[in-house]
Every structure is written in structure tokens, then in C-alpha cells.
Amino acid sequence: MTPDSVMRLPVYSVLPTLCAVLENHPRAVLQAAPGAGKTSTVPLALLDAPWVQGRQIWMLEPRRLAAQTAARRLAANLNETRVGETVGLVTREHRLISPQTRIVVLTEGVLTQRLQREPELTQVAAVIFDEFHERSLQADLGLALCRDVQSSLRPDLRLLLMSATLDGEGLAQQIDARMVACPGRQYPLSIAYRAATLEQVLESKLRQLVREIAQKSGGSVLVFLPGEAEIRQAMRALEGSLLPVYPLFARLTAQEQQQALDSEERRVILATAVAETSLTIQGVDTVIDAGWARYPEFDPVAGYSRLVTRRVTRAQADQRAGRAGRTGPGQVWRLWNAEELLAEELAPEIERVDLGRLVLETARWGSADLPWLEPPHAGRWSQARELLEQLAVLDARGALTARGRVMAGWPLEPRWGVLMYLARATDAQTRRRIVDLVSLLSADQPLPREPVDIDSLCDRLAQRALPGPLVRDVERRAKRLERLLGDVPAAAPETPVDLIGALLGAFPDRIAQQRGGRGRFRFSGGGGGRLPEPHPLADAEYLVVLDVDGGREGVIRRALPLSEEQLRQRVADRINTQEQLLFDPQREKVVRTQQSRLGSLVLEERSLPLDQSVDITPVLLAALQGSMWNALPWSEALRQLRARVALLRAAGHALPDCGDEALRADIEHWLAPFLVGVRGLGDLNAALLAQALDYRLGGARREVERLAPASVELNGKRHVLDYTADNAPVLAAPVQWFYGLDAGPCINNGQHPVCLHLLNPARRPLAVTRDLHSFWNNAWREVRGQMRSRYPKHDWPEHPAQAALPERFARQRE
Numbered sequence: 001m002t003p004d005s006v007m008r009l010p011v012y013s014v015l016p017t018l019c020a021v022l023e024n025h026p027r028a029v030l031q032a033a034p035g036a037g038k039t040s041t042v043p044l045a046l047l048d049a050p051w052v053q054g055r056q057i058w059m060l061e062p063r064r065l066a067a068q069t070a071a072r073r074l075a076a077n078l079n080e081t082r083v084g085e086t087v088g089l090v091t092r093e094h095r096l097i098s099p100q101t102r103i104v105v106l107t108e109g110v111l112t113q114r115l116q117r118e119p120e121l122t123q124v125a126a127v128i129f130d131e132f133h134e135r136s137l138q139a140d141l142g143l144a145l146c147r148d149v150q151s152s153l154r155p156d157l158r159l160l161l162m163s164a165t166l167d168g169e170g171l172a173q174q175i176d177a178r179m180v181a182c183p184g185r186q187y188p189l190s191i192a193y194r195a196a197t198l199e200q201v202l203e204s205k206l207r208q209l210v211r212e213i214a215q216k217s218g219g220s221v222l223v224f225l226p227g228e229a230e231i232r233q234a235m236r237a238l239e240g241s242l243l244p245v246y247p248l249f250a251r252l253t254a255q256e257q258q259q260a261l262d263s264e265e266r267r268v269i270l271a272t273a274v275a276e277t278s279l280t281i282q283g284v285d286t287v288i289d290a291g292w293a294r295y296p297e298f299d300p301v302a303g304y305s306r307l308v309t310r311r312v313t314r315a316q317a318d319q320r321a322g323r324a325g326r327t328g329p330g331q332v333w334r335l336w337n338a339e340e341l342l343a344e345e346l347a348p349e350i351e352r353v354d355l356g357r358l359v360l361e362t363a364r365w366g367s368a369d370l371p372w373l374e375p376p377h378a379g380r381w382s383q384a385r386e387l388l389e390q391l392a393v394l395d396a397r398g399a400l401t402a403r404g405r406v407m408a409g410w411p412l413e414p415r416w417g418v419l420m421y422l423a424r425a426t427d428a429q430t431r432r433r434i435v436d437l438v439s440l441l442s443a444d445q446p447l448p449r450e451p452v453d454i455d456s457l458c459d460r461l462a463q464r465a466l467p468g469p470l471v472r473d474v475e476r477r478a479k480r481l482e483r484l485l486g487d488v489p490a491a492a493p494e495t496p497v498d499l500i501g502a503l504l505g506a507f508p509d510r511i512a513q514q515r516g517g518r519g520r521f522r523f524s525g526g527g528g529g530r531l532p533e534p535h536p537l538a539d540a541e542y543l544v545v546l547d548v549d550g551g552r553e554g555v556i557r558r559a560l561p562l563s564e565e566q567l568r569q570r571v572a573d574r575i576n577t578q579e580q581l582l583f584d585p586q587r588e589k590v591v592r593t594q595q596s597r598l599g600s601l602v603l604e605e606r607s608l609p610l611d612q613s614v615d616i617t618p619v620l621l622a623a624l625q626g627s628m629w630n631a632l633p634w635s636e637a638l639r640q641l642r643a644r645v646a647l648l649r650a651a652g653h654a655l656p657d658c659g660d661e662a663l664r665a666d667i668e669h670w671l672a673p674f675l676v677g678v679r680g681l682g683d684l685n686a687a688l689l690a691q692a693l694d695y696r697l698g699g700a701r702r703e704v705e706r707l708a709p710a711s712v713e714l715n716g717k718r719h720v721l722d723y724t725a726d727n728a729p730v731l732a733a734p735v736q737w738f739y740g741l742d743a744g745p746c747i748n749n750g751q752h753p754v755c756l757h758l759l760n761p762a763r764r765p766l767a768v769t770r771d772l773h774s775f776w777n778n779a780w781r782e783v784r785g786q787m788r789s790r791y792p793k794h795d796w797p798e799h800p801a802q803a804a805l806p807e808r809f810a811r812q813r814e
Helices: 003-007 010-024 038-046 064-077 108-117 137-152 168-174 198-216 228-237 254-262 314-325 356-365 378-390 402-407 414-423 428-441 454-462 468-486 499-506 564-570 617-625 636-650 660-665 686-697 700-707 772-790 807-813
Strands: 027-032 056-061 087-090 103-107 124-129 158-163 178-182 189-193 220-224 245-248 268-271 284-289 292-299 304-311 330-334 511-514 520-523 528-530 542-549 553-562 576-584 589-598 601-608 711-714 717-720 730-734 755-759 765-769
Touching: 010 027, 010 038, 010 158, 010 178, 027 038, 027 168, 038 056, 038 064, 038 124, 038 158, 056 064, 056 108, 064 087, 064 103, 064 254, 103 108, 108 137, 108 356, 124 137, 137 158, 137 356, 158 168, 168 178, 189 314, 198 220, 198 228, 198 284, 220 314, 228 245, 228 268, 245 254, 284 314, 314 330, 356 378, 356 402, 356 414, 402 414, 414 428, 414 468, 414 499, 428 454, 428 468, 428 499, 428 542, 454 553, 499 542, 499 553, 499 564, 511 601, 520 542, 542 564, 564 601, 576 617, 589 617, 636 686, 636 700, 686 700, 711 730, 765 772
Parallel strands: 027 158, 027 178, 056 103, 056 124, 087 103, 124 158, 189 330, 220 268, 220 284, 245 268, 284 330, 528 553, 730 755
Antiparallel strands: 292 304, 511 520, 511 542, 520 528, 542 553, 576 589, 589 601, 711 717, 755 765
């Protein structure tokens, strides 16, 4: 790397400051814009620092492609023709290092494995977390482990976090680090907005925009799309365009990825988020950002992670824009409205994804009490630990079992690790089948989307009837998995199993039972899934499900059918048979059943007789307290009584609460004593509820009757009050019953006037009032005139307060 090329990079101006900071402090944060030169210069600048003392500098990259690109660029800057000399590369697939290697670029998962084997990192002077803003699960874990090592074993170990978009000041304070900021970018960017939906982008807008750019610009175009499916659709849309089109996503082979990155021709590159960070793509001066990205997100109800498509964050948009200004001035087209508000940044993966691997790694480390930037969510941590206990990877204390100790060192997700572990207890043919299966389902290449069961999928692999890139990827992975198995003792670790037994051991919560609809299944661990239609497994009695995507009822992609007999033979020790009392809402009564259950699945159920010796009260109370509350046969008189109590309580009287919420919460105290002999809702009646309500009110019932009577007397006849209206009891009666009265009745020691609904001869209100005296003296004159003309046969006195009760009403008192 020539001095001139270094001096042109923005990061060059802060390299002396960064070196000085790390000389005197073990932790630092470097914040610099995309294209500032962090990845390609900082490791080289630190090589000659006195504290390095000939040891290695490790730099972590979030993706394999970024690691390969960064290693090649660092080697080129040292005028070395290949990786593996001064600059080395270690990923899950590659290990290019030599005795003279001083800088090692590695993927984040590799760091975790190295720390687990050698926590002191004796040959390492510094660990650089590049593009830390992505906050992958492995990056958070690696940082937590490194800080733990710093505090106990290696206080001289340097940690450097580099990012373009993270809150550097906040992060530095959080980990007690020194902050170094690099202002500006190397080349200017122009940003324009052109709103379009993703469908419009893929159908026509992208083709129009690419054609427009190709005619005006002289460089290549990098287009960001959410996933592989959209890239393939866009490639079809761009056929015959002015520029050649290259895809760029994780499932491509390394050769295909490098072809997109290094081609010297003017071209269009269609990329996923794999191109957001740590990449300089030759010749690109224009970025088109569709504004969407696809992320893994854990569904705690379904118990698995799924891919979701969401709007990019502000930080992601800035990272993507930065790809256009790395080798010269650039332009950016954002395909959304400039006024649209984007989230500032994506939540860390530790808050979004399955924590199974994290729980396993902390158990292997010996402690989960680590200096996390954000502690894992307690509920999801507990859920992941429960699954690992189900998988027999952890014991009840959370420590690794013998199985867990073997598979913890494998770079596999826990389920695949268990499946590989159980492969050791199978015959050679089944072992080969399992190796192929794990290789297929963890491959970087896309699997066929047509509905096939896993037996068919493995058969097609054996016949090489799958796409060539997928077959090659699987074969490469299979060799690696065979080596993993060869590194552990050959003796069978447990009771011999077949393929179904191994799958049931790795997916104990994914045993699926058909649940009343063709192609619809319920999982033993809760939740459910459905098969795409049509599907040859739609009529299967049971499935063991390996791959699910979608929402709460996910789409089952990979599964193996099995019969109940096969299931019972292999998981007999996990089937629980027990009697239970249940409330049957259709029959509205408690029933007694015997069930054989596997998790949430009912394998068999039969009815048992329910005699009088069985106490069903708790079950009946739970049903009434829940969905059957509204089935209680409250009479109108009881509803009025409860309303009377509520009115008096609102007025300040100390009475037991008889509202729905209070009665439901306390149902076992006021209703349970009266349920002796009750077997279902048909045995409940208003008389029983009246007794129970009297029991709850106790001596306060007399106070209720005195202060809020059910009825009041008018002119010698009792009239029922309605307490269910708002604020005051209502008395509705023909206006003639109020003749001779100058005031209406009151309750609660005269504090609450009754609301009077004065009815005309058609039983419709002619007035509503709480002040009878005011009504007679003010509104009556007009009302009287209207009533005399409409009902001339009725008596409408001029002064009703002094009038006598009409004779026909007087006869009603007798």
C-alpha cells in the first residue's frame, strides 16, 4: 500500500490518535463513515504497535464474503499476491494461514470456537470487531467472552469496535472504552428519492431506472433487494437491458460471488444485505436501494425463527448508500418517499432470534453471567434452555451432558448437532442419510421449493437429481460433517436408533399430529403448521417436522411421515397417560377422561364414568370464571340487586363488591359453598345464585334494602325501580300516578332523587326529570296542552300537584 493511497483515505487522519488510545487503554471504539478505509487500513496500522510484540491481530467480519474480501484487500495493500502470508483467513470453510501470518480475518462464529478452546488467546494482541453495528448474536457473544477474558485472564488484550452507523459515544461509555471519530467520507454522494412499491420495482420501475442510469452514468450499478427470490425475479425483468446483470447473495458459490465483485466490465449487481458492509465492489458509482431487507426473527409461540421482510432502518440505508462512494463520487436512488420516517437502527439479534446456540455456548463457557451489552430476554432464554434440556444437551442444572460436551464444539445449531450425535448410534446407511440430510438443510444453496418429503429429497440427492451448485455444496458439507464424527469415539453413544428415532430425538417438539383438516397439523411443543397444497403428505397421521416457515401457523417445508405405532415404539417413555376432569362447553358439564399425551398432542382419549365421589367443583369454578361466566342464570331481580349494591358503593357505603370483575376473581368464596351436587350448568338456577349473593352480602343485605329499595310507593301502589341505568335509579310510570305529589321519591336517606320517566297513555316518556316540583311549575303547562289535544278522554289537571288520582288508577291499588 503506497503512502499516497493511505493519505487519501479519511481514516488516515485519525490513525495516530487510534494507535495512541490503544497504547494506553485496552478498549476503543472507532466510528467512521462507509468507505473511510477502516477495514483495509486499521489492522495494518496496528501491526507495529509496541504492545503487539509479534502477536497476531484478529479482525472479525459478520459474513464469509466480507471476510474473504477484506483478507484479499489487506494482502493486496501489502503487495502480497495471495491470502495466507502476512494476512490470513479463517472461516468455517477456509483456513489460509502460515507461520508468518500476523493479521487473521475471521468470521464471528470462528472466534467463539477459538475462545472456547483457548480462552487466554495467548498469541493474540488485539481483536477487532468490524462492522459491529450489525450486532449479530455471535458478535455480541464474542465481545462478552472477550471482555470476560480481559477482566480475568488477559488485561493486556486490546478490543477495538469499528462501525459506521452505531452510536459510538454510547457504546464507548457502555464498555468503558475510548471513542475515536473519523469525520467525513472520501467521495461525495448525491441522494435522490423515487417512491415505488416493491412490486412496482420488480415489475417495471427497476428496468426503467437502470436504463436511465446506463445512458447517463459511466459506472456499474448496485441494486439492493430483500432476498434471493426478488433477485431472481429482477434478473428476469432486466433480461436484454443495456448492461450485464450479476446476482450477489449468500447462497452463491464463492466463485460466483467473486465474479460479481471483481468483474471489470460495466454491470448491474443485484444484491441482498450481504453487500451492505465491508465490501468495495469494483466500478460501482450508483446504488439503487429498494428499501427492504429480510431478517431472522424468533416466534416464541411457534418456537422457531422465521424470515420477515421489513423496511430498512436509517443506519442500513446509510450503509447501502456508502457502497456508491468508495472509489469515486457516487449517486444513490432510494425508492421510497423522502418524508418517510425510518427506524434509526435494527434491534440486535440477541433481541430477535432463537437463543438456543447462545445458551449452549454459555453452558460450555461455564457461566451465563457475562458482561452483555443487552442481557438476553429472560423468557426466551428460559424457552431455549428448556428445549436444550429436552434435547438432552443440558441437564436440569443447566450444565452440559455427555451429549452436550461432544456436540458443543461442532459449528452446528443444537438440533443439527443432536441429529449428528445420534447418527453415531445408527447403521452405516442411516448415518449417511443423516449426514446428507443435515448437509442439505444447512446448505447455502436454495432447496427445491416444490413439496417433497425428506426421504424424497435425500433420494434425489443420491441420484444427483438436484441443481449442480446445491449438490456440490452438500457434498462439501457432508465431508466436513464426516470429519466431525471421526473426531469423537466410534462407539455408539446411546441405544441404537433408526432414522425416525434420530429425527424424533432432534425434534421432540416438532412431532405433528393431523388436527381435523387435511394438511393441517398441531405440534407437540405447541403451535401448528400446514402443508402447502397439494402435498403427498397431506393425509399423514403424524409427521416429524424439520423445516417450517411463516407465521403462527407456519408452512411445513420438510417432514417425514410416521404412523402412531412407529411413534409409540420410539417415544414410549415420553407418553404420559393420566385421568383428568374437563369442562365440556358443548355439553355444558364436567366430564372425566383418560388421555395419553405427548406434549400438547392427545394420542388417545376415552371417557370415564363420573360418580358423586369425584369433586368437580374446581373445574366447574374455573369454567365459570373463564369463558362460561355469561352463562350464569342471573334473574332480573338479581341483576337489579347487584346494581343497587354498585350504586351504594359509588356513594361511599362499605359494601361487598358484586360487580363482574370482583365476583369472577372471588368465585371460590361466594359460589363454591353452594355447588354441592352441581354437575353442570343445567343444575344452576336463579334461586341458587340468590343464596350465594345473600351469603356474599351477609348482614349488609338489610342495609341495601333500606337504602336502595327495589320499589317505592306512589299514591298507595308500589312501583319497581330500575337500577341498571347510569347514575340514578329510574322509575317509569304513567304521569297520572304522580298527581297529588309535589316531589318524587328519593333513596339513600334522601341523597339520590329517583329519575322519573313520566309516561303518556301510549307508555312513551313525555318527560324525564329528577325534580317533579320544577316540572309541574314550568314544563307542565306546555305538556298539558299537547296531551289534552292528543288524549282528550284523559284527565289533564291544571295543577297536578293538588289533583286527585284518577279513578281508574285508584282502582288499580285495590
